[in-house]
Amino acid sequence: MHFYGTSSVNDKGHLTIGGVDTIELAKEFGTPLYVYDTQLIRERARGFKQTFDQLGVTSQVAYASKAFSSIAMIQLIDQEGLSLDVVSGGELYTALKAGFNPEKIHFxxxxxxxxxxxxxxxxxxxxxxxxxxxxxxxxxxxxxxxxxxxxxxxxxxxxxxxxxxxxxxxxxxxxxxxxxxxxxxxxxxxxxxxxxxxxxxxxxxxxxxxxxxxxxxxxxxxxxxxxxxxxxxxxxxxxxxxxxxxxxxxxxxxxxxxxxxxxxxxxxxxxxxxxxxxxxxxxxxxxxxxxGRSLTGDAGTTLYTVGSSKHVPEVRNYLAVDGGMSDNIRPALYNARYEAVIANRPEAKPESVVSIAGKCCESGDMLIWDLPITMHSSGDVLAVFCTGAYGYAMANNYNRIPRPAVVFVENGEAELVIERENYEDLIRHDLPLKVQHGGQK
The missing domain is CATH 3.20.20.10 (Alanine racemase)
Incomplete structure (x- = not known):
């Protein structure tokens, strides 16, 4: 199995990212959970900048923040000396709140x-x-x-x-x-x-x-x-x-x-x-x-908890997780393809082929078709790689599902940078009906 960035396997046989055990991350922060390998983001940013410097060309490398925008992400980009692209008032507001130099912002x-x-x-x-x-x-x-x-x-x-x-x-x-x-x-x-x-x-x-x-x-x-x-x-x-x-x-x-x-x-x-x-x-x-994607895409991994399964004889085996098109709509939008492993034992030999289904009430809520996978059971953690671009950025509350938390990991440390939404967040802007029009009590 090809791992990305600092991903590895520890002495427990668990997938690690940034030196942090993904199973422990799932326990501490819950699932679904976006995990960002910030060392990989830094390496990519420096790779672009250093090549311009070596070629003696005056340049700006501007992070396209539509890929993933948050205060912590913008601050990370700022640490690496990049400029910033925004495409909305919301992205601009986030950048300003992050303390980003407005002179380096392109709208x-x-x-x-x-x-x-x-x-x-x-x-x-x-x-x-x-x-x-x-x-x-x-x-x-x-x-x-x-x-x-x-x-x-x-x-x-x-x-x-x-x-x-x-x-x-x-x-x-x-x-x-x-x-x-x-x-x-x-x-x-x-x-x-x-x-x-x-x-x-x-x-x-x-x-x-x-x-x-x-x-x-x-x-x-x-x-x-x-x-x-x-x-x-x-x-x-x-x-x-x-x-x-x-x-x-x-x-x-x-x-x-x-x-x-x-x-x-x-x-x-x-x-x-x-x-x-x-x-x-x-x-x-x-x-x-x-x-944008080339900085954050393969630096992001989404962790899910495995739930139900369904066997359709001579057709398909379905394995459902606790997320789906509410946290990664790309497969439903344009058949985006991903690889994944059971994070509990990522190096174990695949023993079956399953299709990873989301929990949203849509037939098209499928994250991965025909994934070779090792032995698995309800409660295991599934790690889907390369979800760092347009995952959280396009996340939604379909079926009134709260959006996941986001953590940054580097050098064995994990930092929560976006809190998980709760049910109260879902109704925060809802207003009760004040006028009854023809209804019956």
Missing amino acids: HGNNKSAEEIAMALDADIGCFVVDNFHEINLLSGICKEKGKTASILLRVTPGIEAHTHDYILTGQEDSKFGFDLQNGQAEEALVKTLDLQQLHVLGLHCHIGSQIFETTGFIMAAEKMIEKMSVWKQKYNFSAEVLNLGGGFGIRYTKDDEPLAPGKYVEDIITRVKSLMDEYQLTMPEIWIEP
Whole structure:
């Protein structure tokens, strides 16, 4: 079995993460439980940053906080010297409450509200990634009202498709995101923003998809963007200070996945960008990237307690756990695949094949289909790997199930960073009916 990060097996035969026994974690904090290997997150962050440094390129590595946002997570990212992407007022609020430097915050999103924009301007964030003409007008208008200037990147769609699942493609021409680079929209946006005193155009941004295992797509996108930058230099004397090539760097969910090391993505992309800048005789811009999943994805493991089982002769064996689509909706959304082990004996030889069912009242609440597994019984702990991105971030209260707790583990220590919701939390914002309309007592 392939283990991730600092995961190992102790003298009790139990799975450990960060030097902490997962069975003890389950006893102390309950299940379901998200467990983050913070040493692995630090290693990934340093892998991106160090490669830029070695290549002598000025850069920002910005954590895409949509993958997993909490006060403790933002503080961890801050400790590693990264910048931060936010896509909502809530993510921005979390970052500010975490004490994150607003000058290193980049605000994304295809439909920012006036309230969110005003909040970001009041906080003096580093830049807005502008997505459409409506936002240009809205942002410039609010800047004028407040007497402020906003630095912006123009998000463009370069028409490049990454090798990923259709539901999470974002860089192709038919996308809700950005200004199309091919049909003249991006150039129109550039001309418009260059004429607005309230906006300072730092450069261009693109994001071509998610869970990408090679650098070809990134390089093709960079080629298209730099070609346009050359044209715009001649026509408008526009020199991009920043070229943001987005994120989407893949991780290993199962044995079939073969992602590159963080530094390899950076090395291949920068080598080509440098060549293109020389070819077009342009000044090398600051390069920004936006890893999210690649920082937190395989650093997260979800622990569940095994419950009921069901045998359907000559069809399937079901094994149910105490969570499901309420804490990991990705399998139901787009057939995401995972590996898992019985944490009590993770190295034991598989003796059967089961399908892991969640407890939600939906036929589609299945976490893993056809998992080879060792002997198991009710009360065992199941560890599902690589749930650190879009697990807690997309968790929900379907069936009025409270969201799980989150712990960080490192160097043999466990720290609770998000408390488990309780039933009182579920009704905290509920209001009783005050007026009876035609009801009978």
